Amino acid sequence: xxxxxxxxxxxxxxxxxxxxxxxxxxxxxxxxxxxxxxxxxxxxxxxxxxxxxxxxxxxxxxxxxxxxxxxxxxxxxxxxxxxxxxxxxxxxxxxxxxxxxxxxxxxxxxxxxxxxxxxxxxxxxxxxxxxxxxxxx
Numbered sequence: 746x747x748x749x750x751x752x753x754x755x756x757x758x759x760x761x762x763x764x765x766x767x768x769x770x771x772x773x774x775x776x777x778x779x780x781x782x783x784x785x786x787x788x789x790x791x792x793x794x795x796x797x798x799x800x801x802x803x804x805x806x807x808x809x810x811x812x813x814x815x816x817x818x819x820x821x822x823x824x825x826x827x828x829x830x831x832x833x834x835x836x837x838x839x840x841x842x843x844x845x846x847x848x849x850x851x852x853x854x855x856x857x858x859x860x861x862x863x864x865x866x867x868x869x870x871x872x873x874x875x876x877x878x879x880x881x882x
Contacts, residue, residue, distance in 0.1 A: 750790055750837055757833070758782040759826060764817040778817035781829040785810045790837070797840040805836075812836065 764778035785795050785806070799810050806812050814836075816829035852860075 750794060750841055752833060752837060753789060756783065756788050761822055777820055777822050777825060778815065779822060779825040779829050781814040781816065781833060783812040783833055785812060793843065794840055798837065801840060
């Protein structure tokens with residue numbers, strides 16, 4: 746069972762921003778969207794998890810090693826905060842356990858023989874496609 750690492754609220758920085766898209770009368774008045782910033786290097790995560798998180802090809806991770814998540818799905822700021830924290834937790838959970846190392850295997854003798862038989866069959870088929878010598882007629 747992979748270990749789950751909980752992110753402390755003190756390590757996360759929230760900023761209220763204006764949500765994009767249509768919003769009726771409140772669109773220009775309320776800052777209901779939330780931008781979450783999480784500095785991976787300064788966090789309490791184990792070094793191996795930090796390295797895997799920073800190596801991940803994700804547009805939400807800046808060059809400085811800060812995860813930036815924007816949540817604006819809900820109309821309330823509190824729900825957007827929870828949504829952003831859940832998405833950050835999912836990101837950390839995805840790199841929590843180390844991937845299993847791949848050990849290369851050798852093909853079996855049977856599979857090798859089947860491959861060679863298929864190649865010989867294909868060669869016979871192609872050899873039969875040669876030009877016909879009409880002088881023998």
